[in-house]
Amino acid sequence: MQNSSFAKRIFGQDRNILQLLVITVLVFALMSYLNPDKFLRYYNFESITYIMPELGILAIAMMIAMLTGGIDLSVVGIANLAGILAGVFFHSVIVGTSQSTGMLLLYTGIGVLMALAIGLLAGVLNGFLISKLRITPILATLGTGQIFTGLAVVLTGGPAIVGFPDAWNFIGNGKILGIATPFILFVVVAGAVAVLLTRTTLGVNLMLIGTNPRAAIFAGLRKDRMIFYSYMMTGLLAAIAGVILSGRTNAAKSDYGASYLLQAILIAVLGGTNPAGGKGRVLGVSIALIALMLLSSGFQILRFSNHLIDFIWGGFLLLVIALNAFRNTDR
Amino acid sequence: MTLFRRSEFIIACILFAAMIIIGLINPAFWSLDNLFGLLRSNVIIGIMALGVLVVMISGGIDVSFTAFAAAAMYLTIKLMIYTGYEGVFLPFVAATLIGLFLGAFNAFFIHTFRMIPLIVTLGTGSVVRGLLLGLVGTSVINIDKMPQQLIAFAKTDLVSLTSATGTNFGLTAMILIYLGLALVTHLFLRYTLAGRSIFALGGAPEAANRVGFNTRRTLIFVYCFAGALAGFAGLLHGSMIWLANPRDFAGLELDVIAAVVLGGASIFGGRGSVIGTLLGVFMLVMVKNSLIIMKVDTTWQRVVVGLIIIVATALTAWRDRKKLV
Numbered sequence: 317m318q319n320s321s322f323a324k325r326i327f328g329q330d331r332n333i334l335q336l337l338v339i340t341v342l343v344f345a346l347m348s349y350l351n352p353d354k355f356l357r358y359y360n361f362e363s364i365t366y367i368m369p370e371l372g373i374l375a376i377a378m379m380i381a382m383l384t385g386g387i388d389l390s391v392v393g394i395a396n397l398a399g400i401l402a403g404v405f406f407h408s409v410i411v412g413t414s415q416s417t418g419m420l421l422l423y424t425g426i427g428v429l430m431a432l433a434i435g436l437l438a439g440v441l442n443g444f445l446i447s448k449l450r451i452t453p454i455l456a457t458l459g460t461g462q463i464f465t466g467l468a469v470v471l472t473g474g475p476a477i478v479g480f481p482d483a484w485n486f487i488g489n490g491k492i493l494g495i496a497t498p499f500i501l502f503v504v505v506a507g508a509v510a511v512l513l514t515r516t517t518l519g520v521n522l523m524l525i526g527t528n529p530r531a532a533i534f535a536g537l538r539k540d541r542m543i544f545y546s547y548m549m550t551g552l553l554a555a556i557a558g559v560i561l562s563g564r565t566n567a568a569k570s571d572y573g574a575s576y577l578l579q580a581i582l583i584a585v586l587g588g589t590n591p592a593g594g595k596g597r598v599l600g601v602s603i604a605l606i607a608l609m610l611l612s613s614g615f616q617i618l619r620f621s622n623h624l625i626d627f628i629w630g631g632f633l634l635l636v637i638a639l640n641a642f643r644n645t646d647r
Numbered sequence: 648m649t650l651f652r653r654s655e656f657i658i659a660c661i662l663f664a665a666m667i668i669i670g671l672i673n674p675a676f677w678s679l680d681n682l683f684g685l686l687r688s689n690v691i692i693g694i695m696a697l698g699v700l701v702v703m704i705s706g707g708i709d710v711s712f713t714a715f716a717a718a719a720m721y722l723t724i725k726l727m728i729y730t731g732y733e734g735v736f737l738p739f740v741a742a743t744l745i746g747l748f749l750g751a752f753n754a755f756f757i758h759t760f761r762m763i764p765l766i767v768t769l770g771t772g773s774v775v776r777g778l779l780l781g782l783v784g785t786s787v788i789n790i791d792k793m794p795q796q797l798i799a800f801a802k803t804d805l806v807s808l809t810s811a812t813g814t815n816f817g818l819t820a821m822i823l824i825y826l827g828l829a830l831v832t833h834l835f836l837r838y839t840l841a842g843r844s845i846f847a848l849g850g851a852p853e854a855a856n857r858v859g860f861n862t863r864r865t866l867i868f869v870y871c872f873a874g875a876l877a878g879f880a881g882l883l884h885g886s887m888i889w890l891a892n893p894r895d896f897a898g899l900e901l902d903v904i905a906a907v908v909l910g911g912a913s914i915f916g917g918r919g920s921v922i923g924t925l926l927g928v929f930m931l932v933m934v935k936n937s938l939i940i941m942k943v944d945t946t947w948q949r950v951v952v953g954l955i956i957i958v959a960t961a962l963t964a965w966r967d968r969k970k971l972v
Binding site for chain 2: 387445449450451452454455456458459460461462463464465466467469470473474578581582585591592620621623624625626627628629630631633634637638640641
């Protein structure tokens with residue numbers, strides 16, 4: 317009995333999580349069948365744990381924006397700007413190799429804080445435009461996304477910034493107890509967001525606002541302030557993704573991860589987030605993330621070109637839309 | 648009195664003010680050479696913007712049209728080369744039909760599954776571009792392989808002049824196609840029942856349905872129209888630059904949407920006009936192209952476009968503020 321109630325609590329009321337698990341198993345089975353010797357290697361799964369976190373955190377950020385019926389099209393711009401700003405900082409303070417390890421660690425710490433601060437600031441700008449100036453989230457973040465990417469171009473002049481300190485690379489490439497550092501970061505971030513959304517006033521308020529904005533106002537919720545906070549969170553998460561991305565590739569560039577925007581939206585929607593607001597769970601997004609990472613790594617092993625993988629992502633998005641529509645008409 | 652409160656009037660005023668400022672910074676702005684060049688740059692973005700305008704009036708949004716434009720351009724030109732067809736009219740019909748067909752997919756998904764247009768069109772755009780680059784090819788078709796008649800057609804000038812330095816320049820006749828399409832769209836939106844049904848759908852979908860408009864047909868029409876115009880603009884673009892690059896138009900959707908919003912259309916639907924869009928397109932193209940004249944580094948281009956979107960949307964949000972909860 318206790319087992320089933322625990323399962324119920326994990327899966328929640330929505331059958332979405334169950335459907336996701338089925339999709340994941342199916343994808344796993346299909347890919348194992350298509351390339352049994354290469355797909356099932358430990359190396360393949362290990363590399364997934366390195367690539368997955370940045371995209372997963374962006375998808376969670378997208379989910380938070382979608383909870384109130386919004387969207388954040390500037391996440392990739394924020395992520396790149398955060399990485400580039402840190403890179404510019406390192407270039408200006410670290411001259412030569414004569415620095416001691418302690419100083420380098422300190423600089424890396426400052427760099428991380430700078431990256432997170434710019435993410436928070438970007439989120440504040442988005443939140444201000446959306447909740448105070450009442451610009452539609454699509455257009456506001458479309459505009460700010462251009463600004464952030466544009467600033468990234470201005471800062472770099474076009475080419476990638478390379479040469480990050482070792483500690484920075486550890487964030488994206490290192491291992492703690494045999495587990496990828498970015499993966500550990502992802503678990504921590506996902507857990508924190510899950511707690512924030514389900515156990516705090518802010519999270520519950522966001523769900524209520526997304527379900528019925530008018531009722532939320534009449535119930536006395538501070539809608540504007542909550543939406544403002546949600547975009548700050550989105551910005552901060554995007555910056556974390558940016559740190560991991562530039563740490564993993566040891567470089568930062570204004571047009572990195574351009575296809576991540578579509579993928580983040582896809583993972584959020586596939587994970588059961590309702591783009592019209594009010595519904596979304598970190599667990600759902602995480603399972604969707606795993607399913608899609610397995611899918612794309614499988615196709616990469618099959619030597620599909622990146623363009624065809626883009627096609628598959630887009631097709632999957634449309635398929636999920638159709639699936640969700642059919643599931644909703646059942647009721 | 649009403650003239651001064653119309654948003655088109657305000658946009659026109661801002662446009663003139665901007666032109667005067669740019670002209671003061673660098674008088675070269677007013678040279679015929681530059682002005683003709685600006686008008687030429689309006690054509691492709693403008694034709695696409697007419698489609699996006701109609702989608703936005705209906706309360707939707709489309710970010711897939713640039714992928715459709717690339718697909719229509721590349722497929723049509725590949726087909727022309729493959730069959731050795733020489734001509735102008737049929738290829739444009741073909742490109743328009745390809746765009747229309749792809750637009751029908753958008754309409755199908757948006758209507759059947761009641762999904763947010765932004766997410767559907769993100770998906771269809773990715774599918775079409777992925778298939779085009781993954782299956783059809785990534786290689787650029789160069790001028791020596793391009794169908795010569797298309798190039799000759801797009802080279803037609805209304806006025807041809809020779810500048811002081813001896814180079815030839817002219818006003819492209821393609822501007823007439825753009826203005827013609829704009830006029831047709833304007834008359835259609837204003838004076839036909841189908842055109843009014845688009846405003847009705849965007850203003851209040853439920854009300855439009857109850858009054859007896861066939862909202863399904865309107866929705867299908869709107870996305871097919873946007874797709875068709877994008878397909879047409881795609882082939883025209885290839886003809887005008889003498890190249891067919893399947894990677895073209897990436898990211899252009901942001902500029903086009905910005906231009907339409909700048910022209911006073913509301914993303915909530917029900918508001919927008921062709922005249923406003925023409926002005927918005929001209930404004931966006933002018934500011935982007937004039938950065939070089941104003942000696943601003945081109946790396947700032949995206950920042951400027953972003954700022955324009957923010958300012959334009961902030962103004963329209965302020966205009967529509969009473970409508971919001």
